[in-house]
Amino acid sequence: MKFIHTADWQLGKPFGRFPAEVSAALSEARLEAIDRLAVVASDRGAAHIVVAGDVFDNVDPGDRVVMQALSRMERVNVTWWLMPGNHDHARPGGLWSRVRRLAPTRVRIIDRPEAVEMDEGAWLLPAPLEHRKTVLDPTAAMVDMATPPGAVRIGIAHGSITEFGASGESSNLIPTDRARSAGLDYLALGDWHGFLTVGDRTAYSGTPEVDRFGRDEPGACIAADVRLGDVPAFERVETGRYRWLTRRWEVTTADDMDREVASLRSEARLSNVLLDLKLTGVASLSDRVAITSALEDRVAHELRHLDLDASGLTARPTLEDIARIDVQGALAGATAALEARAGGGGLDASVAAAALERLYVEAMRHEAEAAR
CATH class of the missing domain: 3.60.21.10 (Metallo-dependent phosphatases)
Incomplete structure (x- = not known):
């Protein structure tokens, strides 16, 4: 039978x-x-x-x-x-x-x-x-x-x-x-x-x-x-069409993230993947922005759905990161204060780190607009 x-x-x-x-x-x-x-x-x-x-x-x-x-x-x-x-x-x-x-x-x-x-x-x-x-x-x-x-x-x-x-x-x-x-x-x-x-x-x-x-x-x-x-x-x-994948990626550079995405592509067709992704590691501010931007602006649109938790990916700003913000006056003081609080490990460290990242993103956007 x-x-x-x-x-x-x-x-x-x-x-x-x-x-x-x-x-x-x-x-x-x-x-x-x-x-x-x-x-x-x-x-x-x-x-x-x-x-x-x-x-x-x-x-x-x-x-x-x-x-x-x-x-x-x-x-x-x-x-x-x-x-x-x-x-x-x-x-x-x-x-x-x-x-x-x-x-x-x-x-x-x-x-x-x-x-x-x-x-x-x-x-x-x-x-x-x-x-x-x-x-x-x-x-x-x-x-x-x-x-x-x-x-x-x-x-x-x-x-x-x-x-x-x-x-x-x-x-x-x-x-x-x-x-x-x-x-x-x-x-x-x-x-x-x-x-x-x-x-x-x-x-x-x-x-x-x-x-x-x-x-x-x-x-x-x-x-x-x-x-x-x-x-x-x-x-x-x-018989299934969709894959519901849970992944934890430890990344420090955008290249690390690209390798993880390439590995995921070899495993499944991204348009049929729902991905629950947690990022961990320590990256420069510029790399963290590059990693999260690539995931949210490109990979997320290739996937059927992305649940992204990037809270475990810590940004550690380099001197080059701070220099690229190119701030003066009161904004320079705010940048220094945010950098100090983000690295101090206090109760508001994560908020300060997010604010510093936002400041960096806006500075890069302004720089791109000025170059047009």
């Missing part, structure tokens, strides 16, 4: 902290992941795609999101099995009743804890969530789910393996030995947004499109090949 195991699509996620054009691109990429999953299924000869919860980001994702998702699924010659998770949990007359009414024949809703025949000789044992959080094990019913003799038993659930959280505080807990205790040939899990195997018959697929910093790897799914009685074969297959 070959199928694709995926989870945590969270369609309709708003990405509200980003500018409108970035949030729109990220939201659209989550819908486009459906198309990429279909390509993986075709390439692997899989006739089924199993979604282990959190198809949608909430219980009311809006008509456009629902119809966009269903129309993409309808175009593909595979059967889609959609199960409610904690974000889009099942409730009477709610989201899944509406999806069932709208769904094409290739889309199957598994919102009840009942075994269902997936294909000849293969049965799906779902554990849909009826609440966002429950202290009960959502997979407990799998033990008593009857299937015909000789059937391949594939469990599908959404929750946390016990070791993920503190005992007694986590919700939707799943025991690590559920595949064994329920006689499952494979247990497809959702909720953990990264790829993770638990023993040889249980795995988290991760999300097909990463949605947060902290996971540098692209989104992915699992191509599974399950045979009765055998250890299943499963492979992580990348």
